Amino acid sequence: MIVVAVLSLPFLFVLARKPILRRLALRNATRRPRETALVVLGSLLGTAIMTGSFVVGDTFNSSIRRTAYTQLGPVDEIVSVNGLSAGPALVARVANVRDPNVDGTLPLVATSASVASIPAPGGPVRAAPKSQLLETDFAAARDFGGDPHATGITGSTPAAGEAVIGIDLARALRLGVGQSIDAFAYGATVPLRVTRVLPKLGVAGYWRGDETASNNVFVAPGTIAGILGRSTTRPAAVPPQSIVLVSNAGGVEGGARLTGVVNKLLGERLGGLAASVNDRKAAVLDRADRSGRSLSRLYTSLGAFAVLAGILLLVNIFFMLADERKSELGMLRAVGLKRASLIGAFATEGWCYAVLSAIAGTFVGLGLGRALMAAAAKLFSRPGDDSGIALHFAFKWASVQRGFVVGFVIAIVTVLLTSIWLSRFNIIQAIRDITEPRRHRPRRRSSYVGLGGAAVGLALTTVGATSLSFLPLMLGPVLVFVGVGPMLARNMPRPVVNTLIAAIVLAWSVAAVPVAIALNINIDVLLFVVQGLVLVGAAVVLTAQHQQSIGHAVSRFAKKSLALRLGLAYPLARRFRTSMTLGMFALVVFILVLVSVFSAMFSGQIGTFTADASGGFDVVVESNPSSPVAFDALAREPGVRAVAPLVTTNVEVVAAAGLSRPREWGATSFDARFVEHGAPKLDDAGGYPTDAAAYRAVLASTDLAIIDASFLASGGGPPDSAIGLGDRFTVEDETSGARHTFTVAAISTPDVADNGIVFGAAAGRSLFGTRAVPNRAYLDVSHPQQFADAFAGRFLAHGGKAETLRRVVQSALSQQQQFFLLMRTYLALGLVVGIAGIGVIMVRAVRERRRQVGVLRALGFQAKAVRAAFVVESAFVAVEGVLIGTVLALVCAWSITLTDAFGSALSFRIPFGAIGALVLGTFVCALLATAAPARSASRIRPAVALRLAD
Template structure:
């Protein structure tokens, strides 16, 4: 894996390593200068070994998550790269005809004269970056072994020129002998290992190749290893000489592929691909056409449009557009310009840039057509960087999987951060008296921070090391599970575990930095204390201190911006005063700030937060930031993340402002609240009538907030106590945030319209919803305690145990809130994933709906079609027409398409499924929407297609919102069509087959149901049975078995009966079941991965329980002295943990259910058949596992507490 989030892994690992070393250097210097604080910080680690182990376990999660993600991405990238290198060997580029196919609907690269290869070979003399080129031809035909009676429906026949194998890996037998197709007898060939395996063939066996209606028999000369010219290990390949192949397929003097080998080996040859491709395209391109293109494109407005397109691209495409933009302004036609113009991605971007020009429509269309034609005429041969492309795909796949696992792991990382914060709060509480005495004898706050930083760093290093090692183990397990999942799809590919050193370094340093940063923030917080209260041991009261003046805070910003200069000046000044060590360190800090630029950014961000914090506490700045995000998300960025975060911040800011108003002027606030509520009452209906989402939002906020402020005036009870005011304010904020996030999707669209969101919304929603729920619960903790007291009034002897178990966590709101948040977050994510997984699986349980009522699909080769399948079945002794209820077929042909009357008139790639009448008559596919004439009558749609060859239906992938989730036949999308709206009328599209020049119009009358398996434009074959188009045979058949017939046996029978045609069949029900199983297994893998956060939550309970035993030792003694037995003390601690665990589980499960239901409901209009369902076994399993392991972690501290004797406890301290 070379990149992550667009950044080089080398850069990431180097940056993280430098940051890590810088942290260690700073901590080391502080430790050297404050050895007393170092000893005080480290001495506690070995004192409580079990507590230290729990802290390390909880703190290691960030390193585990990151390491597992990086190692998994590395393995996937490395496996694909290795597979590409092994399979292609020395083949770096391939050259084929620029045409898409030999003819309308024909697969495979078209042929071209062999003389073109000879001319290219002559042109390359003296070009030393290529060490070999092989002209060859490739066809796919059925094969049958006369010796073993086994068949292979897709045998790739490769005929190559043996005299030009220099630079390529030679053909090698399984015994290691080098062989060649040169001198092979006319009736002999070689098979690669895969072909020999399929046919159980070996040297001397006799096989038959079916070529159209002819047969050719060959002796197997030997079996060769796959790779390079011998074909892939997953593809059956037969090897002949070029002379044999041209005679066999009647293609004298023709080839269809040229394979190119760059200088160097199989791996480093790909590094030259860009230079070689540029040179080849320059030789193959028509310079006159390139000059015409340059003149056409060199227009100021178009150059600006191309430059704007460049801003939305990345990687090689961005570089090519840069080159194009630069070279268009230079004189002449350079090789770089031709290379850029020959790139198909660049061609698409240029056409899109033309389409965006602000000019009369007829002029724009003329410019578009001219550019399209010139691009088509630029070169008769195309160069494809096959190996470089596969290596890039490997990097993208590795980076994508890593990003996916990191995104889903963010919840666990967040939980880990909360635990670290909780740990330091607990440690500070345990040592509060000690810290107070240290402050009393002269220690400063900075000394206390350093003490905790030293201890945290020690935990941090151990946690990062253990977490990285455990992450590698977990990633190995993930790869094993992925291989198992892929293996069930009968795919001949597996991942080989591989991890780069850069990933391990980056993961270790990232995990360490995350924990260290959290530890520093936590240490800073807990260092604030009242010395007298700390020494006396009275309850904790965090001292926030006075608010710094505006001038003091304003100084922070310029200081952070010029921090390197400040460090440099301090360093030089120290050196001048003779403090050389201090001066050198300060000077090095200056250099460090510049080298590790992110540190500089973080420094400025911290200064900005410190400057803004007072205003954020007052609420108005939070509200303002939320408003900016809200308006920007709706009107500028079309971002769901910005909109939802903005709304959340606006609610929070409004609540903070109202809290201050209520505390300062209660009566004024109540009158003001009435005014706000009345304003909201007026604004909400006005916004609804006019369709103004912003007005509705503002009105609803005013109504809710105003009503909350006016309630005391109406009831006559004025809140005076600060605790009551806080409860009202923060409960209102939490309830409003929850209400907003739990709104159904249609109401959200009413507020903001359709916005774009991705996987980050899952993380944002979880954090906001769980945070609001925990916030609301904890600010109403005393009410919960009162309710529990009433409920347990008749429990008898257990009542004091239950009340005590609940009272303690509710009195320590901060700790309990953090623990609740941990459990709730993890349970929330696992529940949502489980529910969505099960609900979406419902869509694919109806196999008849997906497969249109068909049972079997059979495909034959284009070169060996079936003339009349019904007559062939009737004449076959092993099959009977009585076994079939329906038989249909179609041909799949790639085309270019554009929509008549749409804003875009660029020809886009798509496909045509030309179906026979039997297929159209027997298909039972449903429709997402139809035009009004056919609404509610699906059979009438299929009948209309049979009767009128001008009519067609199209798959849902042609709708922009749908093609992200389902397979699409190409890049074409319908303009003005939404997946949530019905078709108002027919849509006319033009289709074109560039090779034959065939064009026609189709009228789209319906859009297929998204789960339906056909892709492309589905129309009658009668539309292509015209004189201008060569006869196109049916290559794909669908069969519906008669009732009572064994579908799987029938599938095997079809393969045997149509062996000569190379028919390969698949039982559609089994295929769909395999795909559903794959996605279910992958989702379950992600659920298990996110479940790592449960380890943190359970470790948190363990830390809290162990701390509670120590902290409440005297309380335990008093309770025992009052009559509590050992079992009652133990039960009290277990009930306390049960209460926190079950409350966290309840919050997570409830929010998960509501959010999942809303999401599924929102998809019902887009995906017919989806329904909300609950995998009760999995959900209950998650809850039980969570509770059991939480109780196991709590059991030992609880047992320890129960063994405390009253005398010992009362003597304590």
């Protein structure tokens, strides 16, 4: 806000101490309230888009942060050992820790389990395959961390045969107090009666995995040991865990700040005990911040197109205002008003608009953010999916302020620069309303400035090429081409020079992304914005240069239509203004079409993606790690042609290039059966001749792994660290604390089946030890859908779940499509800028041409022809803008698919329907926005317009 105050000081000074300038500014601003409202409307969208983007980030941040309260509460660190026998040693070393940084500790025993409701006769069985059994002392749990309300624990510890369940499980199984459930683990079944339902909060909601649902069953101490005693199966993949939860001083969020100190303390206390210390709270908060920032950045970057369109609109409006007041401004200069004062008056008027639009835009942005998040909430939280984020709208005042400040600064800088530019007029020509003659040759000074720019461009190009950095590599040559323009124009006809340079810049902008990808340069979302901007700029210059020829070609179709001639005459004659409007439309259409094309290209690849991801298999099955399905037996069933068992669990990536703090990531180990049947396709097999050779090399080694391109990515944005072929990274088993370092041997196609890091069985055994028991498998079966439908019922006690790989791909693509849809909805706001802009421009045009319309009407121009002329004018500009944006986006998308940036499976595809709807919708909306001003123009009474009164 200090920035706003400082930037406002000169204008406040003008308002307070310069009565003439104040009068000019305020009276001009309030002279036509309806038009002032339109100007503010046109300008507020930039602020709204920025505020909306920040609010999206805040909502994601806050929603993920809620996990800290709902699934952890006072829990900051989780200290765990495998098995029950090591429990007492762990508790002895950690549970009695006394330190000012530690609020308390809570011993706990946990094991994963599958839970099913016991139905009434004839009723359906409902199951929650991913659940956990927990044992703890409820009295101690309530005291844990010093705030009983943060733990969610009430009542007494459950007695034998009793279950206190979490609200998520109660909802999933649709049951309540007094009803019964079966818990399945280690081959045993335990019948339990529900005595209480706890909220999803703190210890009651304790959950360590990625899932957002906490399917918890608190049971009597000794129940898990009893289950193990009755176990009839071989050792389970994941044994029960003895845990001590640690609460740091400083409340739910504040405690995470002490994690480093407490970790060190716990390490000392554990001594040689093979226990894992997991700083879950800090990781959740870090993930919240990272996702929030990442999404804010994504939305802000893409929203930049709409913001830029808003800036062009503002410039256009100011040019129109200046044109209308040309004589008045000339007179003011003639009677002695200094140029600086004129800038002051104009900019102060603009300051009034900027303040109003920034305030209104902030509120609109909040509403926009809320609407977006309401749509996104449905997308991210789907029924039956435990992994989605439950989005809750939230915003920080700091973000609202930031939106206001950014919007205000953009508006005021635009206004100020435009005012300075506009004040450079010839007084006599302004008074007499004579068009200033165009300079045929640029000034020598312009040539020198241009050459300076070209030198900077050359330096940038060199830096970009040597450091393999996209931005300087993209912009450097553009600056060189544009910089030499004025010098060339001194010796060659200006139109030829402009055409040449615009064409070269256009070609380079299209080629830049493929070139960068070929050079393995990392491309950021923001860079697509820069590319789009340069592309559109060059295309608009090129179009403006040949506007007359385009106009003549169009008028040939309707030689006799005077309305058409008149409608085209204005945009063709006022090239600067037309270019601004064209740019505005082209920018927003460009990004919308680009996103639509990418959306279509991904959605059209379901067959390819399925084939790539399945590796010859049809179905993927999962089971609870405490009681996995016997996959070898499954292989002998009729209709099952092949089974490739996998060990899948989460690991902590503790070291990787650019990784700021440990990240939890999926990991899967495979054996020879996975490769023999085909294995999922690789995007880059590294130095290996075939995909199979790469998989075999990984299988044979304990140090090689396969990752996909989104490894360590978060929040839909770019990955935190760029890990590629040959890079090394270290993972840690969350249960045993064992570490292993891998080298990236190959890059897989998009990991739609959530395999995560893929490595060989030997590496899996080395990392997970005896727990490396398969809990997941890829199957080749004769009737995939039937098999998948029947699987859960058949393997209820194992927490069995099966899905066809086609369905898995479909589901992943569907989520992606919805994300694209959300992006398009957001980007469509840019269209609102464009359409509102054309409305504002046409309203101003009617005002400006009132007298001319009067003359035309006097000469015999029919009212409907006047209306048609205005409609033709806006239609011409809208069609040109839409065409430029569409063509550029298609060329851009096509050029990207020439590379393998998004995988070789992605082929160029034009979504004719979506683009057609977009183009038609934009066109129709532009016409609708023109309807009111056109009607008002047609109603102008000639005598009034001509002001023929005596």
